[in-house]
Amino acid sequence: MELKDLYREIVNDHNINPVHKYEMDMPDIVLRGVNPSCGDDINLMVKIKDGIITEASYMGCGCAISQASVDMMLDNVTGLTKEEALARADIFLGMIEGKIIDDKELEVLDDAMYLKEISHMPARVKCAVLGWRTLKKILSEDIPG
Amino acid sequence: MNTMDFRKDFALFRSSNAPVYFDNSATTQRPDCVIEAVADFYRNSNANPLRGLYDLALKATEKYEDARKTVASFIGAKNPSQIVFTRNTTESLNLVSESISSAVKIGEGDDIVVTVSEHHSNLLPWQRLAKRTGAKLVFMEPDMTGLISDEEIRSKITERTKLVAAAHVSNVWGRVNPIEKIIKRAHSFGAVAVIDGAQAVAHMKVDVSSLDCDLYAFSGHKMLAPMGIGVLYGKAELLERMEPFMLGGEMIEYVTREDATYAEVPHKFEAGTVNAGGAAGLARACAYISDTGFDFIRTQETELTSYLIGKMNSIRGIELYGSKDPDEHNGIISFNIKDCHPHDVASILNEDGICVRAGHHCAQPLMQFMGIGSCVRASVYAYNTLEEADRFVKCLKNVRKVLGY
């Protein structure tokens, strides 16, 4: 897929009409993720109950790819256990690193799998993975709940 | 001379699917003659300059020192010994910040003055010097078109000022700073004036002697020369008093177990084996630019810039930064398109083979001052064409649509 089609078909919708972009009431964890060289800057907020991500949102600014990627990610991981979400993060990061290329394996990522093309755009890799990197950090921290 | 003749000298533009190269303030392309000059040094004059006693080494030394003479006359330095070869502007400025304390006493109660538009290379060294010495870092602020007023110069450069560092041309606004006034004002208080000429030397005749600056730094790679060769010009008596910050081979006079005396200026600042091939390339670039002529270069640039600014102004949601006058841009046009992040804009332009820079341009305090996180920068040189400008504008017009607006 060409970059322009990637924007049209998937990125723009999540960037312009994000579902998860809002300030959450009483999140269990908040973590900031930044790409200093690009200026992408997000705050991830999650609620975790009995080890399950019950609600996830973000605020922030940055390029369309970084913001859309976070929105798609939160679509994907809401309702999962921490372990399941971490496994998804590894699939996504593996896809962007070009290590996982089988579409069958990527299907669990839903919309986020369309960012596969980013693996051929080294300049945009950091944008695409910012959200997932931050999520991994959040979930690796030992928190009650 | 016309643009097409000029373009033929550059391999990139001879290829049939050449990109539109609008990132000249990051680095320019290099003409064949410069690449040849570097190759010629390594093919025909290669030995370690400044040390061997045999003919080939003398030839290498001569090439290197000839390059110094060419560069000196290119920027109007009175004496070739005022030209110190470095790697780039950044190294030149760090050399100054590390060495200046031996020549100029800076301490608590003193000011170091910079502008808010500086490239990090002309800011971070002074931040550190200020921290180390206890001096205060003071910022001259321009208006929203990049212009620093006389009043700003008067109020910020005072009897407390020991050193002033300013860009000759800003790499974001593209605007010439009033450096003559800044230098005069600095000198009236006995302060040293350091000028970052990285964005100036390829675009206008620079005469360091008539500017009367104390130190002037620039990079070869932004003026058609190779990467890895740069220059620090300095006034002779100041360079004399500055201690070298890198020590080692080639920069000494006499060494005992405990002590050493340093070589004369400029060699005391050029420790280790030098970049003689790069210097030969830089000298060739100076000659090439002189042959091309700044009249031609400026005319081309101004024509391109005014054409671009005119066309870009009609694009929906665009905001252009800097002066309204195309002549005040030195080929640099920084801008943003509403709702569109600069990285997305640059990626979309790249799909159509257009090279521009997007980001904070190593000038984060300036971005904060302008109230933006980042911007897109298109920068042209005399070899760019109106057809390329059209390709760029056509693609730019489409950006908002591609991003879904």
Ligand SMILES: Cc1ncc(COP(=O)(O)O)c(C=O)c1O
């Ligand atoms: C105004 C200015 N100063 C300094 C620099 C640093 O130049 P270099 O990376 O060659 O050291 C640049 C280049 O980006 C510049 O535009």
